[in-house]
Amino acid sequence: MERISLTQLLVIFIGGGVGSVVRYGFSLLFSKINAFPLSTFIANLTACFVLIIFFLFQDKMLLSSTWRMLITVGFCGGLSTFSTFSFETIQLIKSGNWNVAVINILVNVIVCGLCIYYLIPDKK
DSSP, rough: OOOOOHHHHHHHHHHHHHHHHHHHHHHHHHOTTTTOOOOHHHHHHHHHHHHHHHHHHHHEEEEEHHHHHHIIIIIHHOOHHHHHHHHHHHHHHTTTTTHHHHHHHIIIIHHHHHHHHHHHHOOO
């Protein structure tokens, strides 16, 4: 296992904090539409696009491994919201909104997955 420095831990911590604040900002900006948790979807999709942009241009950016951790592990980890996605999906199910829950699962998993699949080229 690779050793991680205190500096790397600090930048992951800072990136995670910034990602979490951005996530909270999305929750303030985007309300639910017909019970659909739009802010969570937008946060997850944004994290996917940040990762896509990072991986597409990482060779041109010339970033150190510490900065890569800040962006990919810290910021995207703080921004993406699997636990919130899971909580909101279960709340939809408990309240009888099965249709919205299924749409929520499909939209988050399929759209974000397809973005990553199609927009990040294979490295062969």
